[in-house]
Amino acid sequence: MYLPFTKMQGAGNDFVVLDETRGTYGLTAAQYQWLADRRFGVGADQILTVRAVSPQLRAQGVDFEYVIHNADGSEVEQCGNGARCFVRFVREKGLTAKDSVTVKVKHGVITLRMNADQRVTVNMGAPVFALPQVPFDPAFAQPVPGSSWPVWQLGAHEGAQGDAAAAAQPVAVLSMGNPHAVQFVAGDVDQAPVDTVGPWVESHPAFPQRVNAGFLQVLSRDSTRIRVFERGSGETLACGTGACAAVVAGIRLGLLDARVDVQARGGRLTIEWSGDLAAPVFMTGPAETVFHGEVNVPDALGRPAAAPAPVADEA
């Protein structure tokens, strides 16, 4: 099946974007996974699929729906950098001329605004702190005494690479529509054990739907550096919801002011949150089109067979 697609990136978090506004391709989880594969497919951290909405939703002011799949093929609730790329996509394709677009994602409805400098501001909605809604099970963790808002020391567990509990800092736990566990790094975030502690946190039993594991270095009250090991995609060059979650956690813990510059490995985001628990988080950052293409997605998926073992010399 030949599919037209657009390759996009926002602060280095990269996407394959599909237009399903005139009908669906009916891709399977394995086909999304294949599209995201950097060797066999196109390569992306997430696949974004743009769809038209029902007349009922349109009457409520919703312009589009977009569906998000991680590189492992799982469907997810929210993607901050993807939201900015989505709005650039629908405008460049002539699907809308609006500067402000309202879109339904799995988590709910969000509104995006294209700025004059081509950066995009997203109203990400209010953060969610209720533990069952993150979802987070405190039976697998201990609250750290003495902090103004609970941070949690995760209990031991054997992740794919063994038990990384000793290397893990306590985590702040919240949802931006998708689950996040944020740890604060005392030194240079480039030295943080993201490769080992990241997957260990992602698969920790305290998070029944897995979690995005963020590592935040606070430089000052309005300036930070971040790395995120994303659920279902691994470490990416930026994670929009991860930046929002980390800044919200920093504000709640009294470490950050209401407007914070977040430097990810692939680019810079501005995150704003008043600190009022019901107030929305605003994220501003770049969104770029890289190229357009057409890809032949295999109907039956499987990896090419491994090379045959060398035949022993009979002589």
Ligand SMILES: N[C@@H](CCC[C@H](N)C(=O)O)C(=O)O
């Ligand atoms: N890259 C994203 C987040 C994508 C989803 C995430 N991996 C999850 O599983 O929740 C962003 O920019 O927010």
